[in-house]
Amino acid sequence: MSLQEHYRSQARELLAAGAVKMVVGYAEGTTPERRRPVFITEPEECSRLVLDARCRTNLAGYLLREGLLSDGREIAVYLSTEGVRTINILAAESQLSSAQVRILGFEIDRDEVKAMEGKRAADFSEAILAHKERRKKQAPDELAAKLEAMNAAERFTFWQGEFSRCIKCYACRQACPMCWCRRCVVDNNQPQWVNTSSHTLGNLEWNLVRAFHLAGRCVECGNCGRACPVDIPLHLLNRKMTGEVLEAFDHYPGMDEHQEPALASFRKDDPETFIL
Amino acid sequence: MARIGVFVCHCGENIAGRVDCSKVVLALENHPGVSVATEYKYFCSDPGQEAIKKAVREENLTGVIVAACSPRMHEATFRKACAAAGLNPYLCEIANIREQCSWVHENPDEATRKAIEITRSLVEKVKRNSELHPIEVPVTKRALVIGGGIAGIQAALDIANAGGEVVLVEREASLGGHMAQLSETFPTLDCSQCIMTPRMVEASQHPNIRLLTYSEVEKVEGFIGNFRVRVRLKARYVDPAACTGCGDCMQKCPQKKIPSEFDCGLGKRTAISTPFAQAVPNKPVIDSRYCTYFKNGKCKVCEKVCQTNAINFEMEDEFLDLEIGAIVVATGFQVQDTALYGEYGYGRYADVVTGLQFERLASASGPTAGKVQRPSDGAEPKTVVFIQCAGSRDPAKGVPYCSKICCMYTAKHAMLYAHKNHEAESRIFYMDIRAAGKGYDEFTRRAAEEDNAGYIRGRVSKLWEENGRLVVRGADTLLGRPVEVQADMVVLATAMVPQPDARELAKKLGIGCDDYGFFSEAHMKLRPVETATAGIFLAGACQSPKDIPDSVAQASAAASKVLSLFSRERLEREPVIARNNEATCSGCWGCVLACPFNAIEKKDLTDRSGNVLRRVASVNAGLCQGCGTCVTFCRSNSIDLAGFSEKQLFAEVMGL
Amino acid sequence: MSEPFEPKIVAFVCTYCTYAGADLAGTSRLKYPSNVRIVRLPCTGRISPMFILKALQKGADGVLVSGCHPGDCHFDHGNYHARRRWTVFNSLLQFAGVPEERVRFSWISAAEGRKFAELISEITEDIRRIGPFEQYHALIAETGSPAPL
Ligand SMILES: Cc1cc2nc3c(=O)[nH]c(=O)nc-3n(C[C@H](O)[C@H](O)[C@H](O)COP(=O)(O)OP(=O)(O)OC[C@H]3O[C@@H](n4cnc5c(N)ncnc54)[C@H](O)[C@@H]3O)c2cc1C
């Protein structure tokens, strides 16, 4: 049985038995290339669930929709390692209880989907640890390496070009499972820290602030970059931050649901080479 | 509409010599929101302050900027003046144009320009200041002292003698702590129990002290002046009100072979017992771990012999809730588990003992009635080897620090032993002799010069048994050669370590521990008896290794802190504290975790019928110290700091 | 440009250490360039990265962020939290192309008046040398705000 079939039948059983009230998964999108999230509550609808290498969206954020989890019932959700880490972060930040999340785990390896065994976020700790080790050794991608090699002025010019296109649609925020604030800092106009004018300056501020807010929290799922209508390489900023907290604080976001947020904790011997 | 007054001070020539104050006035006069701008020679002088007050009243000012010296000099002065004129003091800010301008810049034009900009940006800030009122908290004049060793007793007595109420909580069945276990004490060699027992009795009978022995602190909530503390009174199975302390029960208890904790395992006790003969209160408790009845369901001999029917096997732990104004933590120390020291043979050879065991052997009330006998066969040892720093100053064993008292008590032991046994010979392996203290160096010298203590500088590497004696091999680093000593008994000066549950208690209290588990003071030098949590103080060896004089001194210091707190009906605290916007808070608890003072609590927001809708952060005004660490953490800008609010700082920076 | 370039520098400091250190520089009558504007905060823990962005928006050519040395924080560990934020934000700014010389971080205690004076001199010199932050100024100009001096 393919994994798609296997998870379809699991989803069906879970719904039929009343073990979960909903399954959050993927369905065919508007084009053959696209997959879109579906929210299934009836066992017979489970045949709509698809699972293949095009299922890239991190679905964890959908669990935070207002009131969805407030009845204490469980929801099953298709999650890759990034998604499971997201659950850990959301639990660590008290946005949900991991006990309500029944995981249908998968991993995409090139063009293949593979099952990832486990039901609860805590069952995936080994896979997450392996990811962390791999991440430590990962070299920056081509564009990132190019940027690192530039001087400051060239980098500034690069980002100026990118941010000049930002239309402040906040699709990145909408897509990001970690952007769950009841009120986002840009929506605070008392004071208006982030310049909301449509100029590059405000766009730069917005993107820097969002990247800072995701430092130590971003799981690199790529939702924001995929959402951006003007294709700003947002992942570069977030990856940079992830690399930084990993290197400086040995913090890899979403290891478990008790992990202290990188920026709400410290070690007395944290590195500080740049401080005069 | 803002009506700001700007007062530019010349400070004699100090400011006016470099900054053209008239230009500053001119530049500010027409700044939006400024109603009046003036200059004067010395605004801090009486006429200067009067001028400010007059302007506040006449111009009906809504804010004041004094451009003058550092706020660290006269902010208080000018705020008071504003208050006297009816303006909330927190609507007054200082622009520092002396220390950070006229005194450090040579070019008058540059200095003037900078003074204008500094003042302008603060005008922008003060426009957004809001009235703040000192936070008043009532003070419950009752202190909780945790730990009934010498430090706790001293603190309790000092507070009680000054009229304060004290609840003294001791987890053992008797007061006393380690001092009650000691034989004689350095540097005077007076008998420990002789000086300790009267203190214990005084504490137990003091009308202002409520003594709760065999009790532990379960939970602490609240803040300075207003703690709510829950104490667990452990089941004693003996009604202390009925018990007369006659001891019949202890005579008859069939469980007679329990190693006595008080005697460090060298003596035996019964299952119903007091820790030691002079215990205060002198009323036994039943140790259910050993009691035949609790183990087998049969016995109750004690119940039968007790004339006053004090025994009650049905007793259960009880809880007591207390309102407390201040807390003194005096939970003392432990000696390190010597099992870590394989090389010294502790636990393997009966005649290798700890310093504390030696105290019991030398104590007139100890298991040998003060005769130093070796545990293995009761023989009197001829040669005793003492090993100092057994554990201390050894990073590999987790105790890199110096335990401070071992040099002294080892010298004491050698002396006591020499006094008891005139043919005695003692050899002391040491790393350094650290005898700083009044009469201390003289004391260690006396041990060497008059009481025949042979000091060998070096570490011991190995210890083994040979023909019924112990052989100690070490290095004499002064002579640069190995030494071997045959000994009848070996005494280890084991390290002083924190109580094993110190971290747990610290968590309950919301105070900090150092890397080892000793409680952290608020400032090593300037606030050595306070903790970072207002209203909680430290005394004795729970903060760092200490001898008795230091423990007592710190206890009295802690008591004086408590008493100065109790000298007032209400506490006034700076209103520069964080506040949370419950509407926007997402309850992520990042601020809760980041706050250095555990000042942020989780609060339920409920609907009218009491259902919890969501939980949000809520700042405890009694605990918040106003650092703003939480504000910077909060991504959604929900939490803010009064006096340095987001709006104020935004305006200040944008006014630059 | 006829006049020599005088950079605008904004310093965000905690009141207990660096602010007091700056006061000490004053009481010791040390001299340093007048380019710096100091914003006083209760603790480094209160210094938000937003302040840095707003200073840049107001045309700062350089920013200094400074507080008590590790272990000396009046609030026990506000500066340890600050250090983590700085580590992250510093790296972010550099990645975004803000030159390292423009945003500096330091520990300056209440006793280090001399360090304060020397650091301000050094930073001012550095920034005089690299010139105005023109790339940022160009962004500001776009918004229609008056160009920074
Ligand atoms: C072998 C040896 C010899 C020494 N000789 C000398 C000497 O000659 N002269 C000298 O000046 N000093 C000497 N000292 C040091 C002396 O013992 C200490 O300075 C002194 O006992 C410290 O007193 P304290 O009250 O801080 O701690 P402790 O004596 O340890 O008392 C702490 C008390 O708190 C209680 N407690 C602990 N935790 C809790 C809790 N959670 N709740 C309630 N109660 C709790 C304990 O049961 C204990 O009663 C010696 C120490 C040793 C080890």
Ligand code: SF4
């Ligand atoms: S950008 Fe920051 S404030 Fe806005 S939603 Fe995301 S995390 Fe929250």
Ligand code: SF4
């Ligand atoms: S999705 Fe892209 S365009 Fe929209 S706000 Fe984010 S970065 Fe800007």
Ligand code: SF4
């Ligand atoms: S950090 Fe902000 S959002 Fe999070 S709990 Fe605190 S106040 Fe609420």
Ligand code: SF4
């Ligand atoms: S201002 Fe400081 S002390 Fe007060 S709640 Fe925030 S972090 Fe805690």
